[in-house]
Amino acid sequence: MSGSNRLSGLTARPKDTTVADVRRVDEVGEARGFLDRSPRKKPGRKPSPRTHQLHPKVFPEIGEAIAVEAERLGITQGQLIEQMWVLYQEHK
C-alpha cells in the first residue's frame, strides 16, 4: 500500500451540520446517556488583578471625600487612586 493516488479516490459524504441536526443528535445521544459533560466553569467572581495593598493614613475628611467620590463614580477607592496617579504623572 503506497502512493497518494489510491487516497485521492477517498471522498467524504455530505454531513448534516445545521443547528436542528445537531439538536436532534444531542437528543438521540441524551436518550442513551450521552450527556453534556463539558467541564463547568468555576462559579463566582474572578479574582481581581489588583493585588497590591496600600496602607496610607490620611486626614479623616480627605479619606471620607475619597470614599464619597469613588461611590459617586461607581468605582472602587483603589481605581480612584489609580486615576489620581495617572493625573499626577501627567502633571508633575
Added chain:
Amino acid sequence: MPVIVMASPKGGVGKSTCAVLLASEFAHMGADVTVLDCDPNKSLTRWASHGLPKGVTLHGDIGRSEIVPTIRAADGDGKIVIVDLEGLASQLVSRAISQADLVIVPMQPTALDAEIGSEALALVKEEEDALGRTIRHAVVLTKTSAAMKSRVQKELEEQLRGAGIDVIEPSLVARAAFSEIFAYGGDLTNMLKDPEMVTGGKIDKAIENARRFTEAVYERLK
C-alpha cells in the same frame, strides 16, 4: 476526504492507539492527515509533543461546542480527519459520530469492553435513524494475543458478526511498540530506524500489524 472517529464510552480500550497508528500509516501513504484530540487525557497531544510524522497535523482541546465546526473545517481542505474521543458517554461523542464517514469502536476481547462498547454501536444506529443516512461503523479488537486467538476472542467475534457488526481484521495485537510510540512520538518506522528508541518487542511485527489494520480501514472508506 473521510472523517474517521474513534468511539467507545470506555477508557483504555485503545482509541488513541488506533488513532496514532492510522494517522501515521495514512501519512506514510502520502495523505495529509488532521488529527483532532478531544480526549481530556491528551494522549495524542503528548504523542505529538515528541514530534509528529510528516503529513500529520494535530488540533487539541476540542470540546462539545467546537467539535462539529472543527471537523467541518478540517474535512473541507482535502485531508483525512481522525478524531480521538474521550472514554465517556458524552454529547461530544454523539456529535462527533454524526460527522463520521467511519466510526471505529475499539474493544479488548473482554465481556466488559464488549458490553460498554456496544453502547457506542447502538448510538451509531440511532443516529443513522435520526439523520437518515448510513454511518459506516466497525469494531476492532485490541490488545489481542500475538501467539493465538483466545477462546473469548473467538466467541466475541462470532457474537459480533452474528449481530451483523463489521469486525476489522486484523485485530491490533498487544505490542510494546504500540504503547511506546506515545513516549517517542513520530511513527513506528522511525522507531525501527532509530537505535536509541528501545522497545521490549518486535517493531517489524508491529509495523506489519499497523499496515494491515490501516489497509482494512482503507477498504472501508472506499
